[in-house]
Amino acid sequence: MALSFGAREAAIVTKRHAGRPPEAYLPLPPATFHILLALADGEQHGYAIMKGVTARSEGTVRLGPGTLYGALKRLLETGLVQEGGERADPERGDERRRYYRLTQLGLSVARAEAQRLEAMVRAARRKKLIGVRPA
Amino acid sequence: MNAERIYRLLLRAYPPEFRAGYEREMVLLFRDQCQESDVRTLRFWGAVIYDVARSAPALRVEAWRQSTRTMEGIMKLAAMLTVLLGVLNILNAVVEWVAGSKQAVSGAYVLAVALGILASVLLLAAGVAILRGTRGWQAARLALFASLVMIVAARLLFPWMSIFSQLIGIGMPVGLLIALYWPRRASPLGAA
Numbered sequence: 001m002a003l004s005f006g007a008r009e010a011a012i013v014t015k016r017h018a019g020r021p022p023e024a025y026l027p028l029p030p031a032t033f034h035i036l037l038a039l040a041d042g043e044q045h046g047y048a049i050m051k052g053v054t055a056r057s058e059g060t061v062r063l064g065p066g067t068l069y070g071a072l073k074r075l076l077e078t079g080l081v082q083e084g085g086e087r088a089d090p091e092r093g094d095e096r097r098r099y100y101r102l103t104q105l106g107l108s109v110a111r112a113e114a115q116r117l118e119a120m121v122r123a124a125r126r127k128k129l130i131g132v133r134p135a
Numbered sequence: 136m137n138a139e140r141i142y143r144l145l146l147r148a149y150p151p152e153f154r155a156g157y158e159r160e161m162v163l164l165f166r167d168q169c170q171e172s173d174v175r176t177l178r179f180w181g182a183v184i185y186d187v188a189r190s191a192p193a194l195r196v197e198a199w200r201q202s203t204r205t206m207e208g209i210m211k212l213a214a215m216l217t218v219l220l221g222v223l224n225i226l227n228a229v230v231e232w233v234a235g236s237k238q239a240v241s242g243a244y245v246l247a248v249a250l251g252i253l254a255s256v257l258l259l260a261a262g263v264a265i266l267r268g269t270r271g272w273q274a275a276r277l278a279l280f281a282s283l284v285m286i287v288a289a290r291l292l293f294p295w296m297s298i299f300s301q302l303i304g305i306g307m308p309v310g311l312l313i314a315l316y317w318p319r320r321a322s323p324l325g326a327a
Binding site for chain 2: 029050062065069074081094097
């Protein structure tokens with residue numbers, strides 16, 4: 001399968017990040033974590049990722065094309081995401097769309113970030129910052 | 136002019152390499168957005184412009200950093216120049232010292248020339264430290280700070296240096312300090 005410009009560039013940069021543990025990528029920028037969460041459901045194209053992020057965050061995080069593809073470019077370069085080929089989405093017309101999927105490293109990084117956030121939430125709960133009704 | 140043409144114009148804010156890889160996908164996504172939103176509203180275009188204004192400068196900076204991956208190479212060239220200028224400044228100060236010693240000189244003059252020599256030696260040392268790579272940068276910063284302070288002190292004590300020497304003695308450390316303190320990207324995943 002022929003690699004797109006972005007994927008070729010990413011393959012070169014990914015070599016530079018090879019061997020880094022998942023924790024080395026933390027903390028993740030919120031938009032990046034949202035994209036990884038969206039891709040945890042499986043291969044998706046840009047618009048599906050964008051809609052998924054908006055739905056999951058209940059509209060609090062809205063990724064525009066620039067923010068989304070900027071983040072995807074970085075994720076490809078760091079080897080957290082890879083391209084899954086181009087094909088049309090029957091629900092969105094005949095235009096061929098580029099699909100993206102999580103790599104094993106991307107999945108590990110998303111897990112590590114989720115655990116980091118969970119630990120922070122636990123700490124906040126212990127300090128009674130959340131989970132307590134205000135008087 | 137339709138919305139897509141306006142958006143294509145806005146995309147020029149992004150670096151060419153990024154556009155080459157993602158422009159088609161971004162336009163496709165924009166088309167999807169247009170189908171689901173009212174493109175005649177200020178809110179829609181506000182969000183589009185905010186997205187471009189937020190992401191394009193960051194990607195420009197990243198592209199610039201990638202194109203200046205030879206930053207260390209440039210720093211090495213600057214370091215060699217620093218070493219050379221350090222040597223020239225030392226020679227200049229020694230010549231001044233020899234010329235001055237033939238006549239009665241004040242203590243301030245002697246101290247100013249000695250400070251000039253020391254500042255030049257520090258400039259030279261900073262150049263050598265930068266040549267050792269990033270591990271020598273902290274030592275280089277200290278040497279440059281000290282050199283700068285000494286040049287200014289020498290200038291205030293006794294104005295023996297030429298304008299050219301002063302420009303080099305002050306401009307070179309300032310320029311190198313800016314380059315050495317220039318922030319490096321902390322996360323490979325950016326801040327978005």
